[in-house]
Amino acid sequence: MGVPKCEVLQIAIxxxxxxxxxxxxxxxxxxxxxxxxxxxxxxxxDAKAQVVLxxxxxSWNVPHVEVSFYLTDNLAADISWxxxxxxxxxxxxxxxxxxxxxxxxxxxxxxxDTDITVATDIAELWNLFSKFGPKQYIGLVENQSDxxxxxxxxxxxxxxxxxxxxxxxxxxxxxxxxxxxxxxxKWKLIAERDLTTLFSTQLADQDIINAVIKxxxxxxxxxxxxxxxxxxxxxxxxxxxxxxxxxxAIHWNSPKKLKxxxxxxxxxxxxxxxxxxxxxxxLRRELFGCNNSRYITASNSLSQLSEEDECYExxxxxxxxxxxxxxxxxxxxxxTTDGYDVTLVATLSMDRLQMVEQLLTHWDGPVSLTxxxxxxxxxxxxxxxxxSEIIANRKNVAxxxxxxxxxxxxxxxxxxxxxxxxxxxxxxxTDIDFLPMFGLYVYLRKTLQNLHPDDSKKxxxxxxxxxxxxxxxxxxxxxxxxxxxxxxxLFTFRYHVWTKGHAPTNFAKxxxxxxxxxxxxxxxxxxxxxxxxxxxxxxxxxxxxxWNKVSHIMELHVIGFEFxxxxxxxxxxxxxxxxxxxxxxxxxxxxxKMCKNPQEGICG
Ligand SMILES: *[C@@H]1O[C@H](CO)[C@@H](O)[C@H](O)[C@H]1NC(C)=O
Ligand SMILES: *[C@@H]1O[C@H](CO)[C@@H](O)[C@H](O)[C@H]1NC(C)=O
Ligand SMILES: *[C@@H]1O[C@H](CO)[C@@H](O)[C@H](O)[C@H]1NC(C)=O
Ligand SMILES: CC(=O)N[C@H]1CO[C@H](CO)[C@@H](O)[C@@H]1O
Numbered sequence: 001m002g003v004p005k006c007e008v009l010q011i012a013i014x015x016x017x018x019x020x021x022x023x024x025x026x027x028x029x030x031x032x033x034x035x036x037x038x039x040x041x042x043x044x045x046d047a048k049a050q051v052v053l054x055x056x057x058x059s060w061n062v063p064h065v066e067v068s069f070y071l072t073d074n075l076a077a078d079i080s081w082x083x084x085x086x087x088x089x090x091x092x093x094x095x096x097x098x099x100x101x102x103x104x105x106x107x108x109x110x111x112x113d114t115d116i117t118v119a120t121d122i123a124e125l126w127n128l129f130s131k132f133g134p135k136q137y138i139g140l141v142e143n144q145s146d147x148x149x150x151x152x153x154x155x156x157x158x159x160x161x162x163x164x165x166x167x168x169x170x171x172x173x174x175x176x177x178x179x180x181x182x183x184x185x186k187w188k189l190i191a192e193r194d195l196t197t198l199f200s201t202q203l204a205d206q207d208i209i210n211a212v213i214k215x216x217x218x219x220x221x222x223x224x225x226x227x228x229x230x231x232x233x234x235x236x237x238x239x240x241x242x243x244x245x246x247x248x249a250i251h252w253n254s255p256k257k258l259k260x261x262x263x264x265x266x267x268x269x270x271x272x273x274x275x276x277x278x279x280x281x282x283l284r285r286e287l288f289g290c291n292n293s294r295y296i297t298a299s300n301s302l303s304q305l306s307e308e309d310e311c312y313e314x315x316x317x318x319x320x321x322x323x324x325x326x327x328x329x330x331x332x333x334x335x336t337t338d339g340y341d342v343t344l345v346a347t348l349s350m351d352r353l354q355m356v357e358q359l360l361t362h363w364d365g366p367v368s369l370t371x372x373x374x375x376x377x378x379x380x381x382x383x384x385x386x387x388s389e390i391i392a393n394r395k396n397v398a399x400x401x402x403x404x405x406x407x408x409x410x411x412x413x414x415x416x417x418x419x420x421x422x423x424x425x426x427x428x429x430t431d432i433d434f435l436p437m438f439g440l441y442v443y444l445r446k447t448l449q450n451l452h453p454d455d456s457k458k459x460x461x462x463x464x465x466x467x468x469x470x471x472x473x474x475x476x477x478x479x480x481x482x483x484x485x486x487x488x489x490l491f492t493f494r495y496h497v498w499t500k501g502h503a504p505t506n507f508a509k510x511x512x513x514x515x516x517x518x519x520x521x522x523x524x525x526x527x528x529x530x531x532x533x534x535x536x537x538x539x540x541x542x543x544x545x546x547w548n549k550v551s552h553i554m555e556l557h558v559i560g561f562e563f564x565x566x567x568x569x570x571x572x573x574x575x576x577x578x579x580x581x582x583x584x585x586x587x588x589x590x591x592x593k594m595c596k597n598p599q600e601g602i603c604g
Pocket of ligand 4: 143166167168169230231253
């Protein structure tokens with residue numbers, strides 16, 4: 001007997017911090033890939049995971065998927081008294097509170113660890129609920145390691161368990177029966193008793209659940225081993241996969257994760273890598289024949305576009321809800337208390353990745369970078385960051401990934417993502433091809449502090465220069481910069497091709513200026529500026545190249561911003577081979593035609 005068509009399957013996952021929020025995506029992808037039913041994810045999450053996963057799911061927009069969040073802060077009181085030696089800390093015990101955390105209307109739930117990858121339709125697992133006896137409310141796979149046998153080393157004293165014990169990476173819970181059996185009372189009593197001799201848990205919730213089962217073996221239903229093939233050390237998982245052919249869920253529960261040594265691991269690794277790199281946009285499939293309106297999220301405005309329209313691609317791009325993964329890497333930053341901290345904001349795609357290290361050596365303050373990449377590129381990016389000491393040592397850089405979709409670089413969408421998730425009062429809006437002068441971060445903060453800007457409608461202009469030389473010895477001071485300018489090694493930015501963009505900065509005046517000076521706005525002005533974080537957003541109708549920044553500066557002017565040039569600040573544009581994207585634009589006749597008329601607001 002199978003699961004009824006369109007029945008919603010309930011899945012709970014405990015997830016905390018940025019690293020887990022990233023690795024759990026592989027689990028989501030594998031679940032979505034094989035599923036044929038609507039899914040409802042119940043995320044027991046800390047504040048960080050909630051921000052990341054809420055944004056991810058609302059931008060992913062997968063039909064027939066609902067996500068609810070339950071903040072771990074509200075549950076911690078129930079478990080924080082239990083001393084836990086496991087690296088997961090208090091989060092490792094959260095699964096004990098599911099009977100309270102999840103809504104009382106929820107009767108059954110599958111609970112998965114973030115380091116699981118499934119290899120089949122999860123409905124098959126859901127179906128096993130029908131095999132539970134009346135007293136059984138917890139379904140588990142035996143621990144495939146010898147841990148609970150207590151013979152791993154001489155004075156090894158594990159928690160009490162039935163036989164090898166059970167692994168809690170995959171659990172089926174009948175919540176209704178669990179609640180009726182006074183679960184909270186039961187595990188607390190047993191934990192208190194065992195803690196008098198064992199002092200702390202070593203494997204978190206798993207120790208306590210095993211101790212409860214030892215005392216109440218009637219509550220457990222033994223799941224077939226292929227639902228939790230454990231790749232940790234000391235395991236006998238081979239006993240499982242040598243016997244059964246169809247492995248259904250792989251559990252990467254070794255601290256070595258993908259590097260684990262195991263004869264059959266190649267097969268598992270391939271499965272895992274496939275989902276790591278799989279294009280998540282392809283998982284936005286409708287489930288045919290399930291018309292529960294709650295799960296249908298039709299994008300009406302898109303369907304109103306006509307594909308006959310020669311600007312269809314452009315109009316489509318500006319309406320796209322790009323799948324967005326905020327804080328892709330671990331991040332930690334508290335703004336300085338002076339009230340003038342400033343975050344550098346820029347966007348990039350894979351071809352500018354080599355700029356990141358250079359940028360970080362020139363700017364030691366906080367940074368918010370939005371990266372436009374495919375799923376596979378995001379994995380390359382991840383391994384790049386892990387091999388770069390400069391990047392690995394910086395926790396004050398936020399990397400937000402926006403997944404590629406369509407043909408155009410959605411520059412203003414990316415910029416907005418970067419600005420929205422800054423926690424400093426000021427932002428420095430720049431481009432990835434520029435290197436700031438050394439010490440710019442401290443200079444900006446000090447200058448703002450001295451000037452005490454009372455009015456928020458001020459944009460501080462950082463003068464921009466450029467070099468054609470790949471190996472520039474970077475000027476250490478304004479005097480050195482002016483020298484190079486006179487020698488013809490440096491130019492003001494876009495001096496040869498688009499002087500208008502920066503002419504209003506008034507470089508002649510800047511040469512001798514020692515105090516900030518106000519300049520009038522002029523048409524086509526596109527300076528790099530420091531503004532308060534609550535600056536109006538960029539207009540996302542501009543995609544690709546052209547007018548995207550001019551329009552923003554114009555808007556600031558119209559709503560009354562003043563432009564004030566900073567006398568001792570500068571950035572320098574570094575040369576690069578023209579990117580494919582730009583070449584594509586410059587040669588497209590259609591682009592040129594539309595671009596003649598920026599007022600149309602469609603210029604790609
Ligand atoms: C996240 O992972 C990185 C490396 O992969 C590690 O250095 C960092 O400590 C981890 N962060 C947390 C909070 O576990
Ligand atoms: C649960 O607790 C209540 C009172 O605390 C008790 O009446 C009931 O019998 C208990 N149920 C079970 C299954 O232990
Ligand atoms: C879809 O909706 C129609 C009416 O709104 C209903 O008659 C039909 O049974 C529904 N189909 C499914 C599979 O839920
Ligand atoms: C595999 C698993 O998660 N269960 C536990 C079984 O025992 C080992 C110790 O050898 C633990 O590391 C695992 O966490």
